Amino acid sequence: MIALVRSELYRVVTIRSSLFSLVVLGGLGLLIGWFNMDAWELLAGIGAFGLGVMQVAQHHQHRTAVLLHLARPRRLTVLAGQLVTTVLVAVGFAVLSGVSVLGRGEVTQFRDTLTVVPLMAVFGAANAAVLRRPTWVFLGWTGWFLFVEGLLGRLTAPLPFSAFLAAGAGDRQSLLVLACWTGLAVVGAVVAVRRDLTGD
């Protein structure tokens, strides 16, 4: 498991697009955090979700999931390793990009956001393990967020992204709701990870 996490972290820093995304998002977070804490919280949470999706979906997109499963044939071990890596990367990103928030003395909001970030990262990674294609995950959840959570739920229904927004603002009830959605996504990933890895 440790070797798997090390290998995944090494990939993150040696794949140019991954590193570039992290640097750009981190820089943007630093800048935004200085002016608007709520915007930083949103960036950190959605960024964590996106990083989680890409961490897993990239392996399927470029077929490197095959190499991963040849090295670690136990599918659940691979999934666990990817979730741990995702959490490490997302928390690292949130901490570094949130330095400006801390600089303003907003410790509570920083802490609340750091509580939510790992859940969002795991939620994203688990969704990607189920759907395997990043476009489907991003488009699917964007549509869901706009129409179901936004228009129908008015961002107050106990749904994943609404819960994330409220939990980031310190609402414990919403944190629990988000944790439940994340748990559900992980259960889906545990079932889905056993599927065959299809060819080209």
Added chain:
Amino acid sequence: MAGMIEAIALSKTYGRVRAVDDVTFTAAPGRVTGFLGLNGSGKTTTLRMLLGLTRPTSGRALVNRRPFADLPDPLRQVGAVLEQGISHPGQTGRAHLAAQAILAGAGRARVDHLLRYVGLGHAADQRTGGYSLGMRQRLAVATALLGDPAVLILDEPANGLDPEGMAWLRELLREHARKGGTVLISSHLLAELAQLIDDVVVIADGRVRWVSPLAELYGTTARRLRVRGRDPRRLWSAFERAGARVSADGQALAVVGLSPEDAGEIAFGVQVPVYELTVDTPNLEQIFLDLAGAS
């Protein structure tokens, strides 16, 4: 036996399509086994079942007497080349190998050695997205060799390799088998593997059609003579009287069932001058196509 690959009554069904049907064969240590079939015959699905990437509908796929998923430290036991070189296009060849080396428990020195060994030393720091197909195949071979495994499983590795690359791969695999390793290599071209393999498994429409040493496959075709003489009609009837099967082959006769010595003596006996008498070597590709096309 260490390094043994076994497919035992292996089947895979997708909906109503039976992609692999009751496939049984073994690949033994110290030998190179060719797994041959036309495109869509079930080769890749079978190899993916052996490697634990696809779950069989029924049957067992074993390496070293165990399912792949139960192998401890699998990269040190099995190396695989699949899908014409898998790598992230934004990662350099060196970084790709280094990431896999962490999983295989291999060091940086092994990565550098393998990059030179497969002839990618000069391109190690280029992103793999810029690699040619041949370079990607070489990187895939290096990835497979990271854990120094006894078993190598390669799916159509010759795709994209130029003749020099193919010669290099042939030598590498022969050397691996000479050292006692097991090689299972798939292809849709028998001629490509004829100089490399010891044993042959032919698959068509998901079913195994032939399993034997390669020499036995050669032996399935009776030796054919090509005879051209001044009077083909007299030669034809003389050969038939001697029990041969004769057919026309352009200006010459195709004769099956006689040795060259017998054919020469018979022609001499009926006083027909012979202008040409040659032994046709068995057309291995045709044998393969006959087997692979049989359904």
